[in-house]
Amino acid sequence: MLEIKGLHASINGKEILKGIDISVKAGEVHAIMGPNGSGKSTLASVLAGRDTFEVTQGEVLFNGTNLLDLSPEERAREGLFLGFQYPVEIPGVSNVNFMKTAINEQRKFRNLPPVTAAEFLKMMREKMAVVEMDSSFSSRGVNVGFSGGEKKRNEIFQMAMLEPKLAILDETDSGLDIDALRIVAAGVNKLKRPDNAFVVITHYQRLLDYIIPDVVHVLYDGKIIKSEGKELALEVEKRGYDWLINA
Amino acid sequence: MTETKYTYTPEIPEVFRCRVPLPGTLQAFVNNGVLRENLTDERFALESGNGMGIDFKVAPGQKVEDTIQVISFRDSSDTSDINFESNVVFGRESSSSTLLCTHTLSLDKFKTDEIINIKAESGSNSHIVIMQNEHNESDHKFRINISLEESAFLRINFITLHGALLENEVVVNLNGKGASCELNGAYLMDGSQIIKTNIMMNHLVPECYSSQLFKGILDDSAKAYFSGRIVVAQDAQKTQAYQANHNLLISPSAKAYAQPQLEIYADDVKCSHGATSGRLDEMGLFYMRSRGISGAEAKLLQQLAFVYDVLEKIENQHLRDRLHDLVESRLRGEFGHCANCSMNCC
Numbered sequence: 001m002l003e004i005k006g007l008h009a010s011i012n013g014k015e016i017l018k019g020i021d022i023s024v025k026a027g028e029v030h031a032i033m034g035p036n037g038s039g040k041s042t043l044a045s046v047l048a049g050r051d052t053f054e055v056t057q058g059e060v061l062f063n064g065t066n067l068l069d070l071s072p073e074e075r076a077r078e079g080l081f082l083g084f085q086y087p088v089e090i091p092g093v094s095n096v097n098f099m100k101t102a103i104n105e106q107r108k109f110r111n112l113p114p115v116t117a118a119e120f121l122k123m124m125r126e127k128m129a130v131v132e133m134d135s136s137f138s139s140r141g142v143n144v145g146f147s148g149g150e151k152k153r154n155e156i157f158q159m160a161m162l163e164p165k166l167a168i169l170d171e172t173d174s175g176l177d178i179d180a181l182r183i184v185a186a187g188v189n190k191l192k193r194p195d196n197a198f199v200v201i202t203h204y205q206r207l208l209d210y211i212i213p214d215v216v217h218v219l220y221d222g223k224i225i226k227s228e229g230k231e232l233a234l235e236v237e238k239r240g241y242d243w244l245i246n247a
Numbered sequence: 248m249t250e251t252k253y254t255y256t257p258e259i260p261e262v263f264r265c266r267v268p269l270p271g272t273l274q275a276f277v278n279n280g281v282l283r284e285n286l287t288d289e290r291f292a293l294e295s296g297n298g299m300g301i302d303f304k305v306a307p308g309q310k311v312e313d314t315i316q317v318i319s320f321r322d323s324s325d326t327s328d329i330n331f332e333s334n335v336v337f338g339r340e341s342s343s344s345t346l347l348c349t350h351t352l353s354l355d356k357f358k359t360d361e362i363i364n365i366k367a368e369s370g371s372n373s374h375i376v377i378m379q380n381e382h383n384e385s386d387h388k389f390r391i392n393i394s395l396e397e398s399a400f401l402r403i404n405f406i407t408l409h410g411a412l413l414e415n416e417v418v419v420n421l422n423g424k425g426a427s428c429e430l431n432g433a434y435l436m437d438g439s440q441i442i443k444t445n446i447m448m449n450h451l452v453p454e455c456y457s458s459q460l461f462k463g464i465l466d467d468s469a470k471a472y473f474s475g476r477i478v479v480a481q482d483a484q485k486t487q488a489y490q491a492n493h494n495l496l497i498s499p500s501a502k503a504y505a506q507p508q509l510e511i512y513a514d515d516v517k518c519s520h521g522a523t524s525g526r527l528d529e530m531g532l533f534y535m536r537s538r539g540i541s542g543a544e545a546k547l548l549q550q551l552a553f554v555y556d557v558l559e560k561i562e563n564q565h566l567r568d569r570l571h572d573l574v575e576s577r578l579r580g581e582f583g584h585c586a587n588c589s590m591n592c593c
Contacts, residue, residue, distance in 0.1 A: 049536075049537070050533050071542065072536035073542065076537055076538055077539050088530055088531045090535070090548065090552050092552035092555025101540055101544065101548070102539050105540050105544065106539040109539070162539070
């Protein structure tokens with residue numbers, strides 16, 4: 001589904017990603033771990049198409065399409081989703097209008113008519129239940145006045161609404177208490193299907209108790225220094241990163 | 248409800264029809280400064296001033312539920328520079344809601360200089376929305392002098408959509424204890440349009456409240472000037488006075504000039520002022536685009552969000568929704584389709 005080959009990216013001339021190779025297949029969950037400043041969030045941003053980063057080398061294929069040629073909205077319409085580490089507040093745009101706009105823009109791309117009001121409401125209700133979100137959230141401004149946990153739940157809710165093929169979750173667990181973490185993880189597990197895939201970027205093993213990864217990658221200084229099965233996360237939790245960095 | 252109104256203004260092009268009169272709206276037309284027909288009932292009197300301008304009085308104690316819409320327009324029947332004065336009195340303990348729309352119907356170069364004197368008597372509660380939608384050759388100056396008596400409340404929301412040079416000069420005298428005045432404005436300027444807002448808020452007695460919130464979106468080489476002065480007299484203890492001016496600059500050549508000024512002679516007051524100018528938020532745009540929303544739509548949503556809190560100050564929900572739609576179509580560039588009219592708001 002996703003093939004990252006020799007990806008290099010920089011910001012203001014400073015190289016952050018120094019040659020990344022990752023291959024994600026449908027039905028898989030990949031975890032990317034690594035110390036602060038190793039390039040995890042940069043990788044997520046580059047994949048989603050944030051143009052403050054410059055890709056200097058390498059290629060990314062998403063279901064055979066060259067992802068790097070596409071704008072962020074085109075990538076989303078192809079079925080890519082980024083769950084933000086710091087979801088943005090948009091006062092004046094209600095959650096419901098935001099989602100309706102997003103869904104209809106994506107439907108337009110697929111030559112589908114705009115979603116009907118009844119269909120949309122049904123969808124909202126179902127997907128809000130996935131993350132145990134109160135219906136009062138739908139009329140509120142996107143993320144405005146939401147707590148850290150509510151913002152992250154809103155990310156998972158949006159993912160549920162948009163039904164992406166590949167979701168990249170950038171530190172969705174940061175700032176969550178244990179209950180919120182469980183809800184977020186349960187949301188991801190409910191949305192997991194044989195034809196979609198997840199890349200979960202995280203600092204801690206904690207989240208991986210709930211979302212079981214097929215592959216764990218350790219990113220350090222812009223490179224993947226180790227890729228293994230789920231037991232790698234446990235080892236990192238026990239021993240830290242130093243043994244990998246100094247290996 | 249307005250069908251009959253057109254019969255005595257046959258020269259007004261059909262495009263002028265306000266096809267969406269809001270529920271519970273009474274309309275009066277002012278053509279080149281001259282009121283077409285008086286609008287009067289037991290609750291209020293809206294009459295011609297001295298030839299030009301209007302005299303508008305809301306009777307004491309009356310609660311006027313309808314919105315009184317005054318549609319003031321310039322057209323080719325008089326293209327000279329005009330100036331006129333209007334007088335408004337909101338009677339004791341009255342409440343009312345007024346909508347003033349200004350338009351230009353022909354492509355002539357118009358210059359309009361108008362003075363509005365407003366007296367808000369004790370205990371009155373008055374809401375005014377001034378919607379300015381004029382063409383690229385219109386130079387319109389408002390000089391609004393406001394006097395508020397004890398416990399009077401007056402709110403003016405300026406929604407400025409279009410015009411070559413629009414000047415809104417407001418002098419407020421808070422003369423009675425416990426009076427409140429709110430001035431809000433949203434202006435959307437592009438091309439070489441200029442908006443000047445000049446506010447003098449005089450707190451003369453104790454326990455008055457004032458707030459100013461002006462936000463603008465400036466594109467191309469549009470310019471916005473904001474000058475706001477709050478003066479708190481020595482006696483005016485327990486004053487609360489706030490002022491904010493924020494501008495969103497869409498293009499590199501758009502300019503915003505802000506001059507906030509505070510002059511405080513009392514010692515027990517709460518006052519603040521703030522002025523910012525900024526650009527579209529790259530992170531916010533990326534967030535929306537990452538959900539599949541196009542770059543253009545994301546920019547639009549962000550601009551709408553920017554002026555949202557000013558629009559929220561409009562109390563009447565129908566009017567608020569209507570103006571929200573107008574602001575959206577203005578930002579989408581859907582204005583100015585008609586050769587004779589820059590309004591498209593009807």
